[in-house]
Amino acid sequence: MAMIEVRDLTKYFGNVLAVDHVSFSVDKGEIVGFLGPNGAGKTTTMRILTTYISATSGWAKVAGYDVMQQSHEVRQNLGYLPEQVPLYPEMRVEEYLHYRARLKQVDRRQRNRRVEYVLERCRIVPVRRRLIGTLSRGYRQRVGLADALVHDPPILILDEPTSGLDPGQQQETLNLIRELGQDHTVLLSTHILPEVEEVCQRVIIINQGRIALQDRLSQLQRDSHIVLEVKAPEQEVQRLLQQVEGVRAIHTVPIEDGADGLCAFQIETFDNRDLRLAISERLLRQGWPIRRLDLKRRSLRDLFIQVTAGRASSYAA
Amino acid sequence: MTTLAPDTKKPDPRLVEETYGPSVIEERPPEVARSVGVFGFFLLGGTIVMLAWNAIRYALGGPDTKLPFFSNNWIVFCGVTAVALLYYHAAFDRALEVRRAYGILAWLVLVAGGLGGLFWTVHQWWGTVAAILTAFLTGLISVAVTVCPWVNSVRNETPEEALSQTPEASTADTSAGTRSAWANVLTWPNALGQFLGRWNNLIGTDVVVTRITFGAAALVALALVVVALLVVRFQWPALPTASNIALILGLAFLMTAAKHESNEVWRLAASYVLAYAGYIAFAVLALYIVRDLVVTTEGGLFAPVGLLAGILSLLFLLAHINLAGTDADSSYYAATICLVFGALLLGLLSLLRALLPTLAFYLSDTWRPSAYFIPNGLLALILVLVQLTVGLVTVSNNQLVAILRRELLAYFYTPAAYLVLAGLAIIAAIQYLTWVGILHFAARDISRREVIYQEPVVQYYFYGLLPVFALLAIPPFLTMRLFSEEKRTATLEVLLVAPVSETTVVLGKFLGAWCFFLVAWGLWFVFPLIFRFLMGQPFDYRPMLSFYVGTAFLVMSFIGLGVFFSAITDNQVIAAVLSYAGVLALFVPQLLYWQFTWAGRGTGEWLVKLVQQLSLLQQYESFLQGQLYLQHLLYHISIAAFFLFLTVRVLESRKWK
Numbered sequence: 023m024a025m026i027e028v029r030d031l032t033k034y035f036g037n038v039l040a041v042d043h044v045s046f047s048v049d050k051g052e053i054v055g056f057l058g059p060n061g062a063g064k065t066t067t068m069r070i071l072t073t074y075i076s077a078t079s080g081w082a083k084v085a086g087y088d089v090m091q092q093s094h095e096v097r098q099n100l101g102y103l104p105e106q107v108p109l110y111p112e113m114r115v116e117e118y119l120h121y122r123a124r125l126k127q128v129d130r131r132q133r134n135r136r137v138e139y140v141l142e143r144c145r146i147v148p149v150r151r152r153l154i155g156t157l158s159r160g161y162r163q164r165v166g167l168a169d170a171l172v173h174d175p176p177i178l179i180l181d182e183p184t185s186g187l188d189p190g191q192q193q194e195t196l197n198l199i200r201e202l203g204q205d206h207t208v209l210l211s212t213h214i215l216p217e218v219e220e221v222c223q224r225v226i227i228i229n230q231g232r233i234a235l236q237d238r239l240s241q242l243q244r245d246s247h248i249v250l251e252v253k254a255p256e257q258e259v260q261r262l263l264q265q266v267e268g269v270r271a272i273h274t275v276p277i278e279d280g281a282d283g284l285c286a287f288q289i290e291t292f293d294n295r296d297l298r299l300a301i302s303e304r305l306l307r308q309g310w311p312i313r314r315l316d317l318k319r320r321s322l323r324d325l326f327i328q329v330t331a332g333r334a335s336s337y338a339a
Numbered sequence: 340m341t342t343l344a345p346d347t348k349k350p351d352p353r354l355v356e357e358t359y360g361p362s363v364i365e366e367r368p369p370e371v372a373r374s375v376g377v378f379g380f381f382l383l384g385g386t387i388v389m390l391a392w393n394a395i396r397y398a399l400g401g402p403d404t405k406l407p408f409f410s411n412n413w414i415v416f417c418g419v420t421a422v423a424l425l426y427y428h429a430a431f432d433r434a435l436e437v438r439r440a441y442g443i444l445a446w447l448v449l450v451a452g453g454l455g456g457l458f459w460t461v462h463q464w465w466g467t468v469a470a471i472l473t474a475f476l477t478g479l480i481s482v483a484v485t486v487c488p489w490v491n492s493v494r495n496e497t498p499e500e501a502l503s504q505t506p507e508a509s510t511a512d513t514s515a516g517t518r519s520a521w522a523n524v525l526t527w528p529n530a531l532g533q534f535l536g537r538w539n540n541l542i543g544t545d546v547v548v549t550r551i552t553f554g555a556a557a558l559v560a561l562a563l564v565v566v567a568l569l570v571v572r573f574q575w576p577a578l579p580t581a582s583n584i585a586l587i588l589g590l591a592f593l594m595t596a597a598k599h600e601s602n603e604v605w606r607l608a609a610s611y612v613l614a615y616a617g618y619i620a621f622a623v624l625a626l627y628i629v630r631d632l633v634v635t636t637e638g639g640l641f642a643p644v645g646l647l648a649g650i651l652s653l654l655f656l657l658a659h660i661n662l663a664g665t666d667a668d669s670s671y672y673a674a675t676i677c678l679v680f681g682a683l684l685l686g687l688l689s690l691l692r693a694l695l696p697t698l699a700f701y702l703s704d705t706w707r708p709s710a711y712f713i714p715n716g717l718l719a720l721i722l723v724l725v726q727l728t729v730g731l732v733t734v735s736n737n738q739l740v741a742i743l744r745r746e747l748l749a750y751f752y753t754p755a756a757y758l759v760l761a762g763l764a765i766i767a768a769i770q771y772l773t774w775v776g777i778l779h780f781a782a783r784d785i786s787r788r789e790v791i792y793q794e795p796v797v798q799y800y801f802y803g804l805l806p807v808f809a810l811l812a813i814p815p816f817l818t819m820r821l822f823s824e825e826k827r828t829a830t831l832e833v834l835l836v837a838p839v840s841e842t843t844v845v846l847g848k849f850l851g852a853w854c855f856f857l858v859a860w861g862l863w864f865v866f867p868l869i870f871r872f873l874m875g876q877p878f879d880y881r882p883m884l885s886f887y888v889g890t891a892f893l894v895m896s897f898i899g900l901g902v903f904f905s906a907i908t909d910n911q912v913i914a915a916v917l918s919y920a921g922v923l924a925l926f927v928p929q930l931l932y933w934q935f936t937w938a939g940r941g942t943g944e945w946l947v948k949l950v951q952q953l954s955l956l957q958q959y960e961s962f963l964q965g966q967l968y969l970q971h972l973l974y975h976i977s978i979a980a981f982f983l984f985l986t987v988r989v990l991e992s993r994k995w996k
Contacts, residue, residue, distance in 0.1 A: 072836045076994040097838040108829035112752035113745075117664065124741040125837045169833070 025050050025177050025207040026071065030080035033066055033231075040066045042231035043080065048224075050176075053203040055222035055239075056211040059330050063231040064211040065105060068181050071209070072102045085177055098126070101170030101206075105181040107162050111155025115146055115165055118154060119172055126173035140168040144198065160191040167198070178208045184217060196221050215322045225322070227329050234329040245320035248289040248298060251277065254310035256285040262304055263287065268295045284313065369432040376428025376437075382421035389414045412775045415869055419768045422588060423761035429595045430757050442596030442609070445589045449616065452585030583647055584865075586616075587654065594658050610662040614674055617655030621677055623648035628685050628719060632692045635708035639692070639715040649722045653678070653729060660733050661748075678730030686723035689716055738839050739847045746821070746851025755820075756855065759813055763862045766805045771866040774800040795882035797867065798963040806863075807959065811926070813859070814894050815918035817852045818901025819911045822986075826909035841990040845902065845983055852898050857891055882965040889962025892972045893955065897922050899979030903986045925978070929954035 026048040033041040041063040048054045058064050069075045071082055073093035082089045085099035110118060119137045128136050141147050144164040149157060154165060163183065170178060183199065184192040192214075199208060200221045212218060218225055219239065226236040235242075252259055256274065263272050268291050275286040291297050298315055305312055389409040396406045429441040590613065597609035627645030656674040663674075693716030695708040732740055750756035777799045825831040834844060867883065870876055897918075904917035932954040935947045951957050958971045 069832075074832055074836055074993070094838050094840070097836060100836075102833075102836045104829065104832055106829055108833055110745075110749070110830060112749060120664075121741060121745055122837065124736055125738055125834075125839055127736070127738065127838065130736050 023050050024048065024083075025052075025085055026209060027083045028067070028071070028080070029082070031067065031070060031077050031082055032079045033063075033070060033075070034078045040231055041070070041077070044228065044231070044233050045080075046226050046233060046236055048207055048209055050207055051203070052224060053199065053208040053210065053222050055218035055225040056209055056228065057213060057215070057218060057225055057326060058211075058228040058234075059213060062228045062330075064228060065181055067228070068102075068179050068209070068211060071179055072100060073097055098173070099175050099177055101173070101175040101178045103163075103166045103170045103178075103180045103183055105185060107166035109154045109162060109165060109169075111153065113154055114151055115154060115157070116141070116150040118165065119168055122169045123172045128173050136172055136174065140171045143171065144168040145194075159186050160188070163187060163191070163195065167195075171202070176206060178202060178206045180208065180210045182212055183210065184212065184214060192217065215326055219322050227326060229330045235325070239322070242320075242322065242325060244294055246294045246296075246317055247320075248291065248296075248301065249275075249314060249316040249318050250287045250289060250301065250312070251284060251314035252287075252305055252310050252312050253282070253284050254305070254308070255283075258308075259285065259287070259305075259310070262308065263289060263301065266297060266300050266304060268292050268297050268300075286314075369434060369437075372428050372431035375424050376432060379421045379424025379428060382417050383425065386414055386418040386421055389417070412772050415866070416768045416772050419865075420765050423764040426591060426595070427754075427757050427761050429592055430751075431754060438596050438599045441592050442600065442605070445592030445594075445596055446612075447589075448585050449589030449593060449612070452583070452589055453616070583651065584869075586651055590616075590654055590658055594662070597662055606662065610659055613655050613662065614659035617652045617659055617674065618677060620648045620652035620655060621681060624652055624722075625681070625685055628688050628692075631711065631715065632688055632695075635692075635695060638709050639711050641689075641715040641719050646718055646722060649719075649726065653722075653726050657729060657733070675730050675734050678726050678733075682723040682726035682730065686720060686727065689719035689723070692716060693720075739843050739850070742839075742844060742847025743851045743854065746848050747854055749851075750817070750855050755816065756859075759816065759855075759859050760862065763809060763813070763859050764865075766809050767863055767866055770800055770803055770806060771870075773803065774866075775870070794879065795963060795965060796878055797880070797883050797886070798960075800867070801863065801883075801886055801963055802960065807956065810890060810894065810959075811897070811922050812919075814852070814856060814897035815901045815904075815915050815922060817855060818898055818905050818918060819915040820905065821848045821852060821902055822906040822990075823909050823911050823914045826906075827911075835990070841987045845906075845986045845990065849898060849902050849979070849983055852902070853891075853895065856894055856898065860887065860890060860894075863887070882963055885965045885967050886962045889958070889967055889971070892975045893958065893962075894975075896925060896975040896978035896982075899982040899986075900925075903982040903989070906986045906989045926955055929956050932957065 024047040026046075028047065029045050031041055031044045032039070044063070044067060056064055056067070066075070070077050071084055071089060073089045073096050076090055084096045087095040087099070089096050113121065116137070119140065120133065123133045123137055141150055144167050146161060146164050146168060149161055154162065157165065163186075167180075167183065170180070180199070184195050187195060196217055199210060202208060203221070210218075210222065222239060224236070224238050225242065227234045250263075260272055260274075263269055269289055270292050271290040273288040273290075275288050277284055277286040289297070289301070296317055298317060302312060302315055393408050393414075396408050399406065425441075429438065432438070593609055593613065597606050597613075600606040600609065624645050627641050627648065631639040631641050631645075656678055660674050693712040696710055699706045699708050732744070735741075774797075778796065781796075822831065825834060835841070864883065864887075867878075867880060871878070871880070900921040901914070901918040904921060905911075905914040908914050908917070928950045932947070932950045935950060952970060953974065958968075961968060961971070
């Protein structure tokens with residue numbers, strides 16, 4: 023069942039086209055990464071999903087409710103963490119979460135339990151009596167997440183939940199999101215790619231308001247090539263490699279310290295087959311010492327740059 | 340699952356938790372607050388000196404003495420201004436010593452007020468003197484200890500260092516040179532602080548230092564109270580007012596101190612003291628209502644004592660609920676149950692008492708209970724209704740109430756609330772002085788049959804440049820940040836993404852500002868209370884009630900307008916300026932009315948009438964005359980409703996922009 027369903031969503035700010043016929047859906051229990059360069063329309067799309075603003079055309083359903091017509095029901099089923107985590111600096115953490123729980127109409131018998139639960143879950147118990155204004159960025163982020171979680175929504179929409187955090191905090195937040203993915207459907211926007219590789223099952227890359235790519239992460243990362251560094255005459259190695267069954271193309275790669283007869287290759291294979299054993303067997307038979315033989319998957323980073331590359335040219339034009 | 344170290348280094352708990360308290364968002368330099376406090380302290384000193392001089396004069400020469408004396412008005416004025424300034428200081432100087440000093444001061448004032456109330460029954464005025472003396476002396480000693488640099492400097496040393504360092508050497512450091520015996524006498528706070536700091540340093544940590552310091556101060560003050568009790572044995576009718584004022588002041592200061600208190604034990608202690616004080620006051624209220632029900636031959640004694648006890652119980656229980664929090668802890672339930680069910684029960688009892696004469700008329704031929712409904716029954720019913728409402732509001736889960744509570748509390752986190760309260764208190768004090776002056780001359784003129792003074796005499800208290808100015812100036816000040824601040828910090832997005840409708844948000848904020856204004860506007864009643872009880876002058880107080888109700892409606896339009904202007908910009912200053920412009924626009928009919936009436940020409944009868952109905956000062960005057968016209972109230976309600984509707988549309992406009 024699709025928890026989030028978006029069809030042909032378009033948003034103009036005046037004459038500026040921010041989101042251009044975006045369609046995607048997120049299934050129950052998925053953690054989906056929503057990627058794109060700054061200004062690609064991620065936040066706008068998310069704001070439309072949270073009912074904060076409305077689309078110019080197209081429609082979106084969250085938890086089966088239309089964001090335009092049934093905005094109240096949508097908001098009841100949705101936890102949202104905005105990018106800058108705006109909080110009231112003058113309230114205490116505990117006080118704030120109770121206020122939010124009331125506002126989100128958490129049942130009064132459940133309220134204390136829910137607040138205790140999110141305090142624990144987001145690891146903010148030690149600062150529960152502190153004023154939010156005195157908290158560090160990392161704690162503020164967690165308070166924001168606790169707020170998003172407090173009414174136990176089936177869907178979480180997190181806008182750059184790790185921006186501005188140090189690596190340790192990023193890791194912690196990601197672990198938390200991964201845990202949350204077990205009971206919640208999560209749509210997570212970011213432009214930090216290793217994060218996505220770590221937690222998301224699926225990615226949607228958006229560029230200039232348009233969806234550039236969407237697929238399962240495992241599918242995207244299928245492309246691979248073999249990297250080889252060997253101390254041998256280059257021509258002979260090439261000839262040898264061409265004899266290996268399944269090799270599609272061989273590229274020579276310049277090597278920094280290639281002075282003493284070392285040469286490097288990038289080998290593409292049919293169907294992304296792993297030919298490392300076959301290659302090493304051949305090379306060893308010739309008695310050539312191998313410095314490196316590696317299967318390299320295509321990284322999300324490469325893909326992202328490739329997909330969003332058009333941006334640079336459009337700026338130039 | 341990797342667990343990483345918390346993202347902040349554990350801060351020095353002494354610095355963060357103890358010295359500055361948990362309520363500090365940013366360390367504001369306390370200089371301004373401190374200078375205000377020092378000024379207030381001098382004024383308080385002046386008040387005490389004047390009081391003392393009057394007492395001495397009375398003791399020396401008896402009632403007919405020709406010795407000069409200070410007028411009560413000046414004493415009241417100085418006292419009130421001093422208290423307002425000190426309250427500002429207490430709220431904004433979060434240094435540990437200062438807030439504990441005020442905390443202890445508040446405890447003692449509370450105790451003194453309670454004692455005063457107790458002695459009231461035997462009409463001993465030394466209860467009051469004891470209360471005032473306690474407050475003054477404790478404050479003096481505590482502030483002496485606080486401001487003296489010695490406590491701070493000695494405290495950071497180890498005991499050994501402190502012992503090895505001679506006082507002479509250190510004094511030489513600070514004052515750089517010789518110092519006469521007279522100079523040493525003048526710096527007695529320094530010497531006291533030096534002594535205490537040194538002593539405390541031998542004993543232990545900073546917190547212990549401060550506590551023992553103030554414990555000592557408290558003991559000294561208590562000893563002085565005992566002396567005062569032994570020395571003075573006069574009767575004084577001012578005791579009830581004085582003890583009630585002491586109770587309220589103690590409550591306010593203790594509340595501020597407890598809010599900033601970082602130590603859980605101290606905070607809980609304050610919270611429970613407030614709770615039990617509230618229960619006791621509620622018990623007194625119940626006692627009076629039951630007594631009136633049982634003794635049916637008299638008109639009832641509820642009006643002064645029971646009413647005051649009821650108001651006090653409401654304030655104390657509210658303070659307790661606020662401190663305990665209605666969230667995690669369940670200790671507030673008792674207070675709420677007391678407020679809701681207790682008030683319900685008492686309301687039924689007083690209703691029964693009010694109906695007794697009618698019932699008796701039908702039931703019995705001989706039993707004739709006295710009439711009760713006006714004013715006792717009515718006052719009792721209003722009181723319990725307020726208690727019931729407040730009690731329900733504190734536990735309500737309604738979204739509107741949640742927003743209202745947040746907005747109301749948010750005022751007290753910024754200087755805004757304290758500025759408004761202090762400003763109004765001072766304006767009321769000035770008006771009071773003028774009023775008493777006018778009444779003084781009126782008494783003289785009436786005896787000479789010269790000038791006619793119109794009856795609601797309170798109009799000379801409420802009608803003037805300053806009260807009208809306050810009425811026009813305060814509402815925009817309260818509304819300017821309501822939406823603009825949320826827009827600027829983007830919290831509005833978070834607020835509106837919660838499942839809450841725009842109408843609820845707008846109404847909640849409107850009601851928050853309005854309720855705060857009502858509380859602040861209630862300060863007007865303090866001085867007539869003093870006039871009535873402290874000076875024993877009865878007057879017709881009822882126009883005050885209609886004035887209060889009328890102005891409450893009048894500011895509705897200002898606040899509604901302010902809410903709207905704060906929603907269309909994210910800049911507080913622009914919001915304030917626009918709101919003032921709007922308030923001035925509402926004032927235009929008044930200008931036209933003056934124009935018409937001064938010109939005195941035939942400008943079309945209906946136009947003058949229309950303008951008169953719309954002009955604010957004409958309405959203000961009619962409220963003071965005890966006249967609440969429905970058209971005036973509806974005028975303001977409809978302006979407020981119109982602007983609130985516009986505000987909702989502005990908030991919704993983000994969706995179709």
